[in-house]
Amino acid sequence: MSFLKFIIKNPFRRKNSAILAIVGICIGIVVIVALGGITNGLVSTFEDTVHAGGSDFSICGKDTGDSAYGTNTIDANWTEIIGNVSGVAEVMPIYVILTPIGDDYMKTLIGIEPNGTSMADISLSSGRMFNNNSSEVIVGKVYAQDNNLSVGDNLTVDGEDFEIVGIYETGDTNMAKAVFTSITKVAEINDDNNSISNIYVKVASGQDPQKVADRIDEKYGDNITTISSIMEMEQMADMLNMLKASSWGISLLAIVVGALGIINTMLMSVFERTREIGVLKAVGWSNRKILTMIVGESLVITILSAVIGSVIGFVVTTLLGPMMNVTPSFTPEIFVQAFVIAIIVGIIGGLYPAVKAVKLPPTEALRYE
Structure with missing residues (x-):
């Protein structure tokens, strides 16, 4: 042996x-x-979850307000201002409100450009994307299952009938039961075409998101604040x-x-x-x-x-x-x-x-x- x-x-x-x-x-x-x-x-x-869609951080109002996020809304012009900050590659405004949807007295309705949903951490699992300024919505898969909804059904939003054209999935549990539609439609519902709730920000390749966020805070921190994946990530x-x-x-x-x-x-x-x-x-x-x-x-x-x-x-x-x-x-x-x-x-x-x-x-x- x-x-x-x-x-x-x-x-x-x-x-x-x-x-x-x-x-x-x-x-x-x-x-x-x-x-x-x-x-x-x-x-x-x-x-x-943090990096889905490529949004590195977001911008919101500085003070407490009555928006869906508990902060004040900001002027829509901030989208262009933030977009011009050095190191920023892309910006996408969103408008979030609480409004009667279906059988819910208050439900989260999120307005965004149809081509900007990738920055909101959502992806379609069925159907198609809503058209701009149309009475069309996409709903979260969890919300659709809870309410027995499918593509083609109608959903009442603030007293108006909207067609469900798509169902989306998301890694963000806060958005799993939300409803998305065109940002112009949300502005119309809220009777305010000059305000937005948040701005999603994507930094340029090779840029440090924290440094870009600090740059924005340094220039505009008196009026807006960054509530970002950077903070959450830390x-x-x-x-x-x-x-x-x-x-x-x-x-x-x-x-x-x-x-x-x-x-x-x-x-x-x-x-x-x-x-x-x-x-x-x-x-x-x-x-x-x-x-x-x-x-x-x-x-x-x-x-x-x-x-x-x-x-x-x-x-x-x-x-x-x-x-x-x-x-x-x-x-x-x-x-x-x-x-x-x-x-x-x-x-x-x-x-x-x-x-x-x-x-x-x-x-x-x-x-x-």
Whole structure:
């Protein structure tokens, strides 16, 4: 039997101890993989939501007001002013009001140019886009399902019949139950052609959105303010960093617990094989070879644990993630991290027992019963 096969088979001579060690380490690996997948999924979902359609941030009124967002409306001329700021590539005004829609006394109606809906984080799942200045609307998929609406149906908006020409999907839960129509139509309903609620802003390629937002604040901060994905991203980044820190904390705990478990297992192995180690020394095995054997056996257990734990973590998270409204995202880095931790645990856990085995005097070991 080769030395490598000897190392691979040796840990399983004591099956119960090996299984217990594998289970203990597996639990840590499962947690590491699961947390990694969920964290990446949350990051991916958040970035998709923030950057969907390419809107980097938006502009709204400075003071508290009676608009749907709780701020005052701003003059429509701000669209052109913001569009001329250095670093801004595209601007899109929107007009949001609360008005009677269908059976709802107050419902969110959002006015936007038909070609600007991509900046509002919506995409059509059926039907077509509304025409400009027409009595046509598109409704959120959630709103359509809740009210049993479909393309071709009529929907009463502020006492006027509008045709539903499309149903949209969105990554923004605030818009999932809203209704979109032409901005000119919303201005007509609200009897105000000179005001808007917000301006979506897309910065030019290579520009830093934060710097562009700061530039706008510096020039026009007395009249308008940026309420943007930048602010949201900073808040969410803090939350995600906390989650990642927790993940690394759990990883560290897994290393400590796993190392203690494998140390105990390998120490028992050395204790039970004291005479065997003495025989190996007596027949000429070097201390280095015995040390390699013990550490190798420890690595066999932890690497096997990493394989099993990674598979279980992947399967469990994939199945349970959607139930938590999270789509897990697994990258090679997650599994590399799991295996690196397993290897570290294997080396740490096997090194101390290996040193103990090396220090055993052959004559004492041979007399051990």
